[in-house]
Amino acid sequence: MNRNLMISDIHGHLNAFEQLLAKVDYQPAHDQLILLGDYIDRGPASKETIEFVMDLQANGAIVLRGNHDDWFLQWLQDPSQVSPNFLLNGGMETIQSYLHELGDDFSIQKQTEWATSIRENHPTHINFLNDLPLYYEHEAFICVHAGIDPLQIDWKNTSKEDFLWIRKEFHNSIIDANKPIIFGHTPTKGLQKHAGIYFNDNKIGIDGGYTFGYQLNCLIYEQNEFTEAAVTKEEIENGMTRQLFPRK
Template structure:
């Protein structure tokens, strides 16, 4: 059996979907290379548990990349200002993430759409997870393809790019990428790339880009792509 590279992106706390998808693909760490493209947390119900699972997969050989939601989390919790805190907690689903670590709404002071950072938001599990997230790379590259969370700025290689661009870029990459290597990315739900609110399947751009964010946390689907063969898998919330 030839080795597969399996790519999955934008899990967003949907641990049950991740476990079902890995089972459906027949993932075997002894044979397959799993590449996770970021956004393990926020909005979904089991962010803490998903990160714990991702760390287990990493220990078994998976390549784990950083997404923009991990970036938001670090900005908020690594001494960022009030704007960083509110941007994560109020607007990007961070409050659900912290609740998954056992913090209460009273501790997070989420009231009337505002959020106030409180002293004493400490957890050994959270600190262990933050240390892991701080260590994550922003891309994975082979001779044939590049895996990245959001994309690559036109005219640059992944190595030449600002790591922030690799986890945040959207349209400039979608329309302007013209590199020689195939790029597998998440970040932007494929329904938007397809221009069809009901199509959450992988998106194949004519410029060698493949989007796999099926919008799982937005009632879409969690996709996996076997990069070499092009075989796809997906699961949805039942």
């Protein structure tokens, strides 16, 4: 493989994701694409993004689980056991991408009907999300969604909760790993003054906060060097992009 391309936190913004792949001229036969989770919630096309990512995985992409992907799985299993924060943090957009008109009844009974319908009609999506791993280790770096537990002697002993949700404990710690930890989950604008890739102390943050109005980043690893590319919300909204893949 010539390049490793890492992207995180797409959040249902399929058009921006496609445009970013076009911008870096992603070639599945020559590039290793690594996706760090959060394919759904907040954006307008969660269901379509999952379908697209499934196709990418079938063509060799490495696909990790994010906290929003995991949250959706929990909701599908039993909405009554999931915090209303799921709906408030983009879950409604995901449900709507599957079921369209939802009405104004958000009771647990109604949510259970929605979850049952999605489970019954899209079992391949559920299986896909359930099978996603929590990390990927390359000879030169480690990829996770949120971070690792800095108190663990072996980072692989990090809990599922921390792989998917950790923030400050990871960000504020010196990470004693022999290779950089590449993570998403926390928009880099909250870690530095801009939304580009965040490089700090053996940690590389790649979530550009596109869903919050900033940009979708791609971290590129080639010939022992990291470089970056991005598409901004402004570029996408002003149509300064091109289509890469034909829609099914």
